[in-house]
């Protein structure tokens with residue numbers, strides 16, 4: 312462990328002295344029904360060791376067979392990343408001894424990845440407006456996920472002092488794709504933001520392709536973050552690799568703190584060691600792990616139990632032709648059609664609200680109303696529950712219904728919020744919540760006039776003011792009527808009736 | 818053409834987690850050398866029209882439909898595991914790993 316591990320230099324000073332070069336390796340679980348090389352299910356959260364078979368626990372004599380959809384998904388991702396697709400490639404064995412793989416090797420791809428040499432453009436907001444960075448993609452390859460270890464024993468139950476480990480192989484063999492960037496220079500102080508934007512855009516891309524739903528909170532996307540520093544004009548320095556950075560925010564923080572750490576090290580006469588570092592969510596910092604000074608030797612060799620993958624040109628072109636609209640193009644189109652600012656669009660994207668809002672608009676809701684609901688009440692509710700907008704109980708059809716009822720005068724804005732409160736709480740669909748909660752707009756003139764009379768009697772001074780022409784005072788009476796009717800009156804109608812009664816006009 | 822040195826055998830032994838005695842290292846170095854020399858001779862005989870292969874049968878694109886099939890019953894797995902606890906395989910703690 313380095314003695315300088317915890318010294319950090321102020322970030323602004325660090326990026327004024329050094330040019331960061333970053334690189335990202337991103338592993339994403341594909342959303343296939345079955346595993347990469349066997350027919351076991353891939354459901355998250357199943358009971359330990361209930362989704363395993365002889366292949367994925369490495370029993371002797373079992374033979375892997377490649378999942379066709381995993382290959383197709385990888386090609387589609389490669390095409391969306393503007394990659395070349397190999398006409399012929401093989402799987403390789405990566406040999407290592409760790410009980411997360413029962414075979415003592417992981418089937419991966421080594422020197423023959425399925426997709427190579429692509430790029431992804433990401434946009435980051437800067438003080439001078441949005442700036443585009445082209446992230447060059449080195450490769451996209453297929454592999455299998457590993458099992459999950461928990462460490463027990465000792466006195467803390469954590470790895471240090473653990474006497475033994477327990478292994479669940481449900482995750483072993485789930486298809487993964489690994490997306491590796493080329494080194495990314497020239498981002499300067501924006502390096503952490505660019506890294507985050509890149510991973511966010513990868514996630515958007517995978518979701519739009521439907522190859523993975525990328526549930527980051529379930530660990531289905533994991534990043535290894537490489538950082539090195541160079542003085543301007545000088546060659547790149549030694550890089551460190553921070554492993555298992557599992558959220559967008561952590562990607563940004565990992566790059567940020569590594570720039571601060573390496574700068575402090577280099578300016579105090581130290582040197583950056585080529586090593587694996589571990590990121591800690593709680594502190595936003597990393598600690599030194601395994602040194603990589605001695606290159607790891609995984610004794611890769613072509614997997615003899617599998618035959619080569621040789622996608623035909625026809626298949627590749629067919630997949631290319633069926634790619635959906637790229638997320639960046641879709642954002643540009645929707646921003647134009649809705650007439651919203653860069654900032655407003657960025658906020659929708661950051662809240663993961665774009666898809667649900669688009670769906671809601673497609674269902675027939677006016678875009679401003681769709682944005683108001685999703686970015687307001689719903690975003691708040693999702694945040695409180697720690698879930699994504701798409702996981703909320705409310706569906707676009709519910710918003711269509713509520714907006715129609717508002718237009719027909721059957722619901723007020725306030726009542727609409729109560730309806731959604733009920734829908735979000737699982738009380739049923741819009742109409743049953745309205746029925747159960749007795750949400751009916753009080754619209755008959757007689758009962759409204761009665762409530763107005765009551766309010767006027769309670770505030771005779773206000774009544775006088777209005778009658779003398781001070782129309783702005785009407786708000787107090789309207790407010791009292793709304794309160795008396797528990798928000799179930801149409802405020803505009805109350806106001807009109809009030810003014811008519813007192814014989815004044817706006 | 819001698820290819821395998823004692824250092825190579827020691828390195829391979831370490832990678833394979835084998836504790837080799839000095840005698841074994843000498844012995845294996847000689848044996849592995851014979852194997853490599855024999856393979857090299859085959860490479861010399863192979864003409865340019867015979868590409869290297871990693872598989873004895875010239876087949877490509879063997880795929881499975883993405884369909885779930887039942888696997889092993891956990892009770893059977895547990896019965897076959899050397900050590901089992903809390904529905905999981907129990908394995909020795911791995912030193913030098915975090």
Ligand SMILES: [Zn+2]
Pocket residue numbers: 346349350351362363364365366367368484888
């Ligand atoms: Zn399996």
